[in-house]
Amino acid sequence: MIVDFLELLNKVARLNIPDYQxxxxxxxxxxxxxxxxxxxxxxxLVTMYIAEIYGIPENVSKEFNPAAVCDLISFVENHKTRxxxxxxxxxxxx
Amino acid sequence: MIFLRDYRIAYTTDxxxxxDIQFPQQVxxxxxxxxxxxxxxxxxxxxxAEKVLDSSLVKDxxxxxxxKQAFILASGNANFAGVPTxxxxxxxxxxxKSLALSLTNVYAGRIAQAFGNIDHIMTDASACASSLKVxxxxxxxxxxxxxxxxxxxxxxxxxxxxxxxxxxxTGASLTWKQEQDGLLPSAFDNVNGxxxxxxGAVLAVFEDEQTMLSRSASPKxxxxxxxxxxxxxxxxxxxxxxxxGFANAIKGALHNAELDADDIAIIKTHGTGTRSNNCxxxxxxxxxxKDFIATSYKPRIGHTMGASGxxxxxxxxxxxxxxxxxxxxxxxxxxxxxxxxDITNPGGKIMSLAAGMGNIYAAxxxxxxxxx
Numbered sequence: 001m002i003v004d005f006l007e008l009l010n011k012v013a014r015l016n017i018p019d020y021q022x023x024x025x026x027x028x029x030x031x032x033x034x035x036x037x038x039x040x041x042x043x044x045l046v047t048m049y050i051a052e053i054y055g056i057p058e059n060v061s062k063e064f065n066p067a068a069v070c071d072l073i074s075f076v077e078n079h080k081t082r083x084x085x086x087x088x089x090x091x092x093x094x
Numbered sequence: 095m096i097f098l099r100d101y102r103i104a105y106t107t108d109x110x111x112x113x114d115i116q117f118p119q120q121v122x123x124x125x126x127x128x129x130x131x132x133x134x135x136x137x138x139x140x141x142x143a144e145k146v147l148d149s150s151l152v153k154d155x156x157x158x159x160x161x162k163q164a165f166i167l168a169s170g171n172a173n174f175a176g177v178p179t180x181x182x183x184x185x186x187x188x189x190x191k192s193l194a195l196s197l198t199n200v201y202a203g204r205i206a207q208a209f210g211n212i213d214h215i216m217t218d219a220s221a222c223a224s225s226l227k228v229x230x231x232x233x234x235x236x237x238x239x240x241x242x243x244x245x246x247x248x249x250x251x252x253x254x255x256x257x258x259x260x261x262x263x264t265g266a267s268l269t270w271k272q273e274q275d276g277l278l279p280s281a282f283d284n285v286n287g288x289x290x291x292x293x294g295a296v297l298a299v300f301e302d303e304q305t306m307l308s309r310s311a312s313p314k315x316x317x318x319x320x321x322x323x324x325x326x327x328x329x330x331x332x333x334x335x336x337x338x339g340f341a342n343a344i345k346g347a348l349h350n351a352e353l354d355a356d357d358i359a360i361i362k363t364h365g366t367g368t369r370s371n372n373c374x375x376x377x378x379x380x381x382x383x384k385d386f387i388a389t390s391y392k393p394r395i396g397h398t399m400g401a402s403g404x405x406x407x408x409x410x411x412x413x414x415x416x417x418x419x420x421x422x423x424x425x426x427x428x429x430x431x432x433x434x435x436d437i438t439n440p441g442g443k444i445m446s447l448a449a450g451m452g453n454i455y456a457a458x459x460x461x462x463x464x465x466x
Contacts, residue, residue: 020149020208041204052133094133 005029005073008087012049012094016042029070047072053090055081096236097306097313098460101298101408104145105395109290111270115255117262118270122292122396123253138293139169139251143205146247146297156210160242160305164214164235167202168224170250170400170450202247209245219400220322221450222364224248225296226403229320229458232300233350242305249295250400258291266368267291267397279393280424281367282376282432289366292396296405313465315411318353318443320458321346331451333374339455340364340378340447347445347457348382355383358459359442360419362410363432364449365390366397371449376432378455379447387440388432393423403448403456410446414439414462 010025016038017023023037033043043066050072051061056079066072084090109120127141198217206212214235220227225248235241261267268279268288280286306313323342325334333339348355361383364375367390379388391406398405413420418436425434444460 018144018147018208020144020147020152039204039207041200094130 004087005076006069008053008084008090009046009050009069009072011087011091012046012053013038013042015049016045026069029073030068032068033066049094050076051079053084053093054079057081095303095306096233096317097301097303098315098317098411099299099301099306099309099311099313100151101296101314102146102148102151103297103405103408104142104295105292105398105405105409107395109396112253112258113270115258115262117259119258119262119267120270120273120290121253121258122290122398124293127251127293138253139249140201142251142293142295143247143249146249146295147205147208148297151297151299152208155243155245155299156208158309159211160301162213162239162241163209163211163243163245164216164241165202165206165209165212166216166218166228166231166244166246167198167205168218168220168228168246168248168400168404169198170219170221170224170248170252205247206245214241220454220456221452222397222399222402223322223448223450223454223456224250224400224403225405226320226407226446226448226458227322227450227454227456229317229404229456230322230350232317233320236300236302242302244300246296246298246300246404248298248401248404250398251293252399253291253293261291266366278424279367280426281363281365281390281393281422282372282388282429283367283422283425283427285426286424287367287369287372289368289392289397292392292398294395294398294401294405296401296408298404298408314408314462316461316464318459318461319347319349319351320456321350323455323457324453325455327453330453333370333449333453335373335377337374337376337378337381339453340375340449340457341381343447343455343457344378344382344445347459351459353443353459356385357443358383358386358445359440360410360414360444361386361388362406362444362446363388363390364403364447365392365422367393375447375449386431387419387437388422389420390422390432391420394420400450403446403458407444407446407458407460410444411460411462414444
């Protein structure tokens, strides 16, 4: 991927965690989502945002529930229809 | 005893004209809560909620645990996240990609977790009476079920195409055309009247006496009693002219507070300013009270729907602490009951009123004086 996926993921995750809640940035692709501050709905939302950014159709992304960050990366690699040039560009798409 | 320990409110007196719809209207809103809503990934009501979910207050609640704590999301309408429509092509035209997150009770469950141990979660969808109607639940939970703290979050966003269309069409909200013709938002007035829609939110923390006394902070008010009421009516979106629903709620709240009508000095009305509410609320109030002063905040901040009852009560508490009872904006004649001018706070207890579609009425009695 062109962009730093972890940087993008952390920005998207932060969007899903309200300001009053702490968020420790994810720094490893092996991290399991259950070990982050995202709850199960948060993971669904993050997946939806990432799918939107990479142009993955809703009917595909709705069926996917990643356990670890690397699952999400593989999913994006397999289904993406577009790629942002930068994290800034990606955030502008959602 | 039940205390309103602290609260946070979000509202705006600023207005903006939404003119690319069938019934152009001015609204009191936070446009930033609508940024990118068309992607279906952002929810304006959630963003409104975050305006009052102050991290210091959330942290304080989480760190000062109590034995039994409840969370109430009073969201006014069953579909908390609003009504997605496809009628017009503007930024209010949004839908949701995650249905689960648009559901009131799912959102309530998520937010409740932020406050630590929660023993009871409930939601209320009593339309515009919602946030005040749950005062009865606050009283019940604390007095009969032994809860020590009740956290009430009330937020609703009804600035969307379907609602603007509905209210514009039925003449409930003021259209831009009416405003250009000189009509101004007001209440209980023979010339001006009607409301603009508004976004609003309130987070309020109620505690029992024991919990309150164990803290150093001073409370904002005491909740003395509350009740909801209804009335026989053939029109579920209408109100009886004789104000029976309002009167029933008022009498119930007085009964639960163990007070007489003479004990109430100030009434925060629902005060939408529609012909129907003017008639109904005035009849209800005057069937119970003889000596009172009344105000309305809706001409000032718009109709914040489900959040309005409690949000406006907090605004009145702030005004009373500043020493005034504010006038109802845009009154066209001198009136010393339904105030046409600001007056000095006379002291005394507050009766807050709210009404919601579905023939739902709510009343709650608060006391600020006793804390001085």
